[in-house]
Amino acid sequence: MSELLDAVRAGASPDELLDCEVPTRYRAAYTRLDEIGIFEGATDKDVRRSIHVGEVEMPELAPDEALVAVMSAAVNFNSVWTAVFEPIPTFYFLNKLGKRDPRHDQPYHVFGSDASGVVVRTGSQVRHFKVGDKVVISPAVVDEQDPLIQEDGVLTNEPIAWGFENNYGAFGQFCIVKAHQLMPKPAHLSWEEAAANTLCAATSYRMLIGRHGARMKLGDVVLVWGATGGLGSYAVQLVLQAGGIPVAVVSSEEKAELVRRQGCEHVINRSEIDFGDRGLSHPKGWRRLGEEIRRLVGEDPHIVFEYLGRETFGASTYVARRGGRIVTCGSSTGYRHEYDNRYLWMNIKSIVGSHGFNYQEAMETNRLFRLGRLYPTLSKVYPLEETAEAVRAVQTNSHVGKVGILIGATAEHQGIDDPAARERFGEDKITLYRQQ
Structure with a gap:
């Protein structure tokens, strides 16, 4: 066991942390370069075959970097992509990055893109954070010397998704x-609650609220696909907080009840609606969806919150109102979309592409958590040794909200530094997804 990690767990002071030696190796979950191809011909690409837990080498710290003792982490769908080596193996990214930073080009990939923890070392160029600070991590890594960062960090040359396109992740x-x-950790949240939010919540913030996305306004009707998923569960909250009218699409009555408990009045349970023989891949299904939205709210959506892709994109393009916007950040059901372009151009609709978020958007989203305006949607937590099971839960969609992983924290509900704020914001709201 690491002396440094033990000191963090014990709440050591910054001076005490600096007195501890940085270990030369540490325990992590990772994939292996020599296992690319193990899923060839497999009908079930079970990530439990490709995710391993063991010791890896501690890398050197660059001047603009910090070493963080990870207390908790969370699973995102890019964790699934990493573990199935698709759409391309992440070792391609590590090799490419390794040409300018050889530390990352290793035969193993420590992945994961959401984390909370404690800063234990800083490089000479780190100015705004110090050893001992409790933090959450934005997974957006950008080129700070690219002029475009002054416009929008996402536009910079080759932005990197931390823990997916580089090594030594969460x-x-x-x-x-x-x-x-x-970013500063919200003091009223536990380690696992704080770790669960940034990637999905900040992505949703940019899509809906930020000036680079759909730019939602007061009173807008917003159709949210997968409303209890990682992205959708935060999208519903953002629409409500910004004065919009969410229409949540879910796949079961249990999920419908969960999103209602979030305060969403209008819910479409796909399992209870007959979309026709060809479902949402056919205009008959699109029309049926549009009818259901109008039955609930009396009008068509101003914005459609899209990340499912192939399965839903034709319907999304159809149901958006004249002049409406379809904002998309991904394609979890397939990248090649089909839609009837007549409904787009003749009704002056817009498709808005949105990828990740910049640092300012991440900070704004984190501020909303710190103010108690947004709540975690963490549903289940696994130990580090069961990381493969945690990623498998996301792979098989047998979860709601976010799935967490305890790493430095020895139990759930540790790391709460402001219980008074937690009581004021509402324990039931903070733990809503964990009550399922």
Whole structure:
């Protein structure tokens, strides 16, 4: 066991942390370069075959980086992509990055893109955070010397998704991050609650609220696909907080009840509606969806919140109102979309592409959590040794909201530093998804 990690767990002071030696190795979950291809011909690409837990080498710290002792992490769908080596193996990214930073080009990939923890070392160029600070991590890594960062960090040359397109990510006892990834941890949240939010919540913030996305306004009707998923569960909250009218699409009555408890009045349970023989892949299904939306709210959506892709994109393009916007950040059901372009151009609709978020958007989203305006949607937590099971739960969609992983934290509900704020914001709201 690491002396440094033990000191963090004990609440050591910054001076005490600096007195501890940084270990040369640490425990982490990772994939292996030599296992690319193990799923060839497989009908079930079970990530439990490709995710391993063991010791890895501690890398050197660059001047603009911090070493963080990870208390908890969370699973995102890019964790599934990493573990099935698709759409391309992440070792391609590590090899490419390794040409300018050889530390990342390893035969293993410590992955994971959401984490909370404690800063234990800083490089000489880190100015705004120090050893001992409790933090959450933005997974957006950008080129700070690219002029486009002054316009929008997402537009910079080759932005990197931390823990997906580089190494030493969230699923380890320690992680390496750039200074511009650090954000203060919300004091009223536990380690696992704080770790669960940034990637999905900030992505949803940019899509809906930020000036680079759909730019939602007061009173807008917003159709949210997968409303109890990682992205959708935060989208519903953002629409409500910004004065919009969410229409949540879910796949079961249990999920419908959960989103109602979030305050969403209008819910479409796909399992209870007959979309026709060809479902949402056919205009008959699109029309049926549009009818159901109008039955609930009396009008068509101003915005459609899209990340499912192939399965739903034709319907999304159809149901958006004249002049409406379809904002998309992904394609979990397939990248090649089909839609009837007549409904787009003749009704002056817009498709808005949105990828990740910039540091300012991540900070704004984190501020909303710190103010108690947004709540975690963490539903289940696994130990580091069961990381493969945690990723499998997301792979098979047998979860709601977010799935967490305890790493440095020895039990759930640790790390709460402001219980008074927690009581004021509402324990039931904070733990809503964990009550299922």
